[in-house]
Amino acid sequence: MNGDKSILSILVDNEPGVLSRITGLFSGRGYNIESLSVAETMEPGISRITMITRGDKHIVEQIKKQLNKLINVIKVLDFTDQRHVLRELALIKVHARAESRAEVLRIVDIFRCKIVDSGPDHYTLEVAADEDKLSALLNMLQPMGIKEIARTGSIALVREMH
16 A cells, blocks of 8 residues: 555554454455554553554545444544654664674664663664654664564654643
């Protein structure tokens, strides 16, 4: 699916099968999910699904209408054209041999990462960042050799007006 990136925040009942119905809606209609993150909200029994997908305005409107028809979907919010804060968490295990440790530590400082594990030849970094910053970090670490990476999906909240 081509088009602009859309950020959907979907409030749902925290019950078995809800996520399956939502992802089934996407796969059944050929819509791609680029990023997906789910967790319970402050309100017990309600979870927030943050989903990134692509499509033109017509397709995204169709997606939102279809989501609103699903049982257990409480509310569908589109953050795409609103001011929002968006972050993704990543754990990155990078080679850190003696000759490259100083460079890795310099990158950790620049990108405000945290080292959460270390070994004789590696560091595991934790970073929370938007997509651009995360890409820049990965590009900087690439020459050292990234051993493994685990990323959450994006999460987002709308910025409040002051």
